[in-house]
Amino acid sequence: MFSTTQKIGILGGGQLGKMLCLAAAPWDFKTCILDTSADFPAGPVCAEFTPGDFNNYDDVLAFGADKDVLTIEIEHVNTKALHELKRQGKVIHPAPEALDIIKDKGLQKEFYRENGIPTAPFELFDNEKALLDAIETGKWNLPLVQKSRTAGYDGKGVAILRTKEDLQTKLLQGPCLAEQLAPVQTEIAVIAARNASGEVAVFPAVEMDFHPEANLVELLVCPARIPTLAAAEAESLAEQVIRAFDVCGLLAVEMFLCTDGQLWVNEVAPRPHNSGHHTIDSAVTSQYQQHLRAICNLPLGDTAQVQPALMLNLLGEDGHKGPVQYEGVAECLAVSGVHVHLYGKALTSPFRKMGHVTITAETLEAAFRKAEFVKKTLRVISR
Numbered sequence: 557m558f559s560t561t562q563k564i565g566i567l568g569g570g571q572l573g574k575m576l577c578l579a580a581a582p583w584d585f586k587t588c589i590l591d592t593s594a595d596f597p598a599g600p601v602c603a604e605f606t607p608g609d610f611n612n613y614d615d616v617l618a619f620g621a622d623k624d625v626l627t628i629e630i631e632h633v634n635t636k637a638l639h640e641l642k643r644q645g646k647v648i649h650p651a652p653e654a655l656d657i658i659k660d661k662g663l664q665k666e667f668y669r670e671n672g673i674p675t676a677p678f679e680l681f682d683n684e685k686a687l688l689d690a691i692e693t694g695k696w697n698l699p700l701v702q703k704s705r706t707a708g709y710d711g712k713g714v715a716i717l718r719t720k721e722d723l724q725t726k727l728l729q730g731p732c733l734a735e736q737l738a739p740v741q742t743e744i745a746v747i748a749a750r751n752a753s754g755e756v757a758v759f760p761a762v763e764m765d766f767h768p769e770a771n772l773v774e775l776l777v778c779p780a781r782i783p784t785l786a787a788a789e790a791e792s793l794a795e796q797v798i799r800a801f802d803v804c805g806l807l808a809v810e811m812f813l814c815t816d817g818q819l820w821v822n823e824v825a826p827r828p829h830n831s832g833h834h835t836i837d838s839a840v841t842s843q844y845q846q847h848l849r850a851i852c853n854l855p856l857g858d859t860a861q862v863q864p865a866l867m868l869n870l871l872g873e874d875g876h877k878g879p880v881q882y883e884g885v886a887e888c889l890a891v892s893g894v895h896v897h898l899y900g901k902a903l904t905s906p907f908r909k910m911g912h913v914t915i916t917a918e919t920l921e922a923a924f925r926k927a928e929f930v931k932k933t934l935r936v937i938s939r
């Protein structure tokens with residue numbers, strides 16, 4: 557429905573919430589944010605800010621009471637309150653049922669198995685001791701990937717266990733899963749969108765290159781440098797996954813293109829995603845506008861890429877902690893096709909996501925040349 561008076565409630569006021577609010581502004585949609593501090597990125601750009609904890613049942617319930625549509629910018633929210641709001645007739649996208657599955661990596665993996673979605677072979681364990689037993693008895697062999705079932709993000713709930721020594725130093729505590737280490741050729745992400753009418757649209761596959769130390773995406777390349785056939789398969793797999801979850805809104809599908817050409821789904825996020833930032837500056841429709849279209853059951857926008865693009869996460873520089881200062885922004889703005897996005901976080905710390913830069917050019921090669929300049933020029937340091 558298109559209505560400039562409807563209130564769109566967003567759980568979470570980080571950078572994704574901020575960019576959602578900015579995308580809503582041209583249509584005069586009323587964006588309302590729930591988070592603990594109005595100083596977070598979305599605070600200054602939303603129409604209405606409600607202080608509260610999106611993990612707290614009462615806070616979410618109260619926040620939802622006068623909203624027409626509810627959505628999220630982070631999946632670790634109180635879904636019990638969302639179930640109650642849904643029971644009361646509120647429109648909630650993504651649906652709390654899907655969120656419950658996605659929040660738990662164990663349930664997520666079982667969902668893939670049940671729905672015939674290719675993923676790394678895995679097993680669930682009650683705790684790390686049960687996993688150690690399985691390794692002891694030879695049921696599982698190293699290397700393997702251990703993941704905490706809940707509350708992981710930015711690689712923090714993931715341990716790649718290669719050696720016996722890793723079992724001493726890297727093992728994660730608590731309920732977990734073990735999965736096969738994928739023979740990764742390229743890590744990619746495909747963002748799909750679906751509206752309540754059942755229309756689905758898929759953005760082109762993007763390639764994700766990781767920062768070796770921080771386990772964060774450092775560089776993103778769109779279109780991904782993979783065979784056309786693999787990209788087409790990845791895009792139709794993303795459509796299969798969003799239809800299986802039956803969610804409205806965006807679903808970012810992270811995948812491994814394996815060395816033998818197989819695609820494995822790694823995990824999904826039912827919201828705008830780091831791998832879609834570049835769409836603001838390089839696609840016909842941004843992922844943020846697409847999310848709004850999808851949750852309001854409006855026609856989905858054209859997902860075509862206008863120009864090749866690179867996206868660099870602006871991470872806080874190692875060794876710097878405190879009030880943030882940016883160096884070299886003006887120099888970068890002098891280069892055509894360099895789009896700087898600062899999230900407005902007051903404090904920087906090593907590897908904290910403080911912003912991103914999208915670089916567009918006629919060719920990827922030209923974009924890479926500009927990226928080299930940005931990388932050595934733009935710095936996020938403390939005062």
Ligand SMILES: Nc1ncnc2c1ncn2[C@@H]1O[C@H](COP(=O)(O)OP(=O)(O)OP(=O)(O)O)[C@@H](O)[C@H]1O
Binds near residue numbers: 701709
């Ligand atoms: N089975 C696997 N085989 C190979 N590499 C893996 C596997 N699982 C995870 N990884 C690596 O670890 C990274 C983080 O894993 P995953 O995406 O599951 O965790 P996350 O904490 O949710 O990450 P993020 O929040 O950054 O998306 C992956 O992007 C990939 O590089």
Ligand SMILES: [Mg+2]
Binds near residue numbers: 810823
């Ligand atoms: Mg991930």
